[in-house]
Amino acid sequence: MMSWKWTVVAALTLLPLAACSDDDNESKILPIRADFAVTPVSTDPVVYLQKNPSDTSSADDVVLIDVMLRDMGAQPFDAFTLEVRFDPGVVQIGQVDNTATPLGDCRGSNPCDPLCLDNVEPTDPLTPKANTTGDLFIGVASRPLCPGHPGGSVRLLTLGFIAASVGTSPIELVDVAGSGDCEILSGQGGIPAALPIPCDDGNAMVVASR
Numbered sequence: 001m002m003s004w005k006w007t008v009v010a011a012l013t014l015l016p017l018a019a020c021s022d023d024d025n026e027s028k029i030l031p032i033r034a035d036f037a038v039t040p041v042s043t044d045p046v047v048y049l050q051k052n053p054s055d056t057s058s059a060d061d062v063v064l065i066d067v068m069l070r071d072m073g074a075q076p077f078d079a080f081t082l083e084v085r086f087d088p089g090v091v092q093i094g095q096v097d098n099t100a101t102p103l104g105d106c107r108g109s110n111p112c113d114p115l116c117l118d119n120v121e122p123t124d125p126l127t128p129k130a131n132t133t134g135d136l137f138i139g140v141a142s143r144p145l146c147p148g149h150p151g152g153s154v155r156l157l158t159l160g161f162i163a164a165s166v167g168t169s170p171i172e173l174v175d176v177a178g179s180g181d182c183e184i185l186s187g188q189g190g191i192p193a194a195l196p197i198p199c200d201d202g203n204a205m206v207v208a209s210r
Contacts, residue, residue: 030210034091034163036063036171038204045071047082047182047199049171052158061163062094063206065171067156069102069184075195078103078148079141079185080156087169088134091206093120095160096138102149102156103142112146115139141185141192148186163208171206175199 035058041048052064067082080103086093096118098106106116118138119130130136138157142148161171175182175198182199185192 032061032163032166032208032210033059034061034063034161034206034208036065036204036206039202041070041200041202043070043198043200045069045073045075045195045197047156047173047184047197049173049201049204061208063091063161063163065159065161065204067159067173068153069156069197070153071151071184071197072153074151075184075186075197076148076151077184077186077195079139079192081140081181081183081185082136082138082156083174083181084136084138084159085170085172085174086134086136086161086206087167088131088164090163090165090167090169090208091161092131092164093136093159094162096120096136097158097160098138098140100155100157101140102154103140106140112143114146115141115143161206163206166208166210168208169206171201171204173199173201 036051036055038049038051048068048070050066050068052066055062055064098116099108101114101116103114104110105113116139119127119136122129128135140157173182183194184197186195187193
């Protein structure tokens with residue numbers, strides 16, 4: 001059984017979280033607010049990040065981030081992979097909105113809706129969860145005999161991050177050689193090849209504060 005001493009110590013550790021008292025001397029804890037900061041990326045072609053236009057408030061704990069493709073050369077593609085690293089102690093990935101990818105609706109039931117996979121809530125119990133490791137993997141691919149995307153500038157998908165504690169978390173697009181990194185792929189029906197499209201996260205970060 002926990003002694004009264006340790007009960008008091010545990011209570012004291014919570015005191016720094018309390019905000020200023022109001023007129024009735026009632027202590028209140030301010031909610032966490034999350035916002036997104038990024039340096040604009042102007043290169044072409046490129047995969048980059050931007051705040052979702054519908055996310056107009058910085059007064060709540062959720063940030064919506066669009067993963068965008070800029071490609072004025074309009075290179076056709078039929079698959080893409082993303083690896084996004086973040087600090088799971090500061091933010092958690094709440095949702096991958098992949099209902100309107102350039103290759104179709106990942107949650108749809110039409111024969112040519114794409115094949116999609118991520119590790120937010122993996123079905124394989126041996127696959128590490130993104131919110132545990134801070135490493136999010138996403139894959140979207142056209143089904144065989146189904147059309148890909150003709151190319152051009154487009155939003156790939158939207159990520160919803162939820163602030164878990166006060167602090168700053170980088171939102172990093174991993175762009176290195178190897179499987180699982182940020183790549184736009186072409187080569188349906190054969191071995192997919194990465195197109196010469198780099199990924200630049202613009203030193204993106206989520207800032208969580210009270």
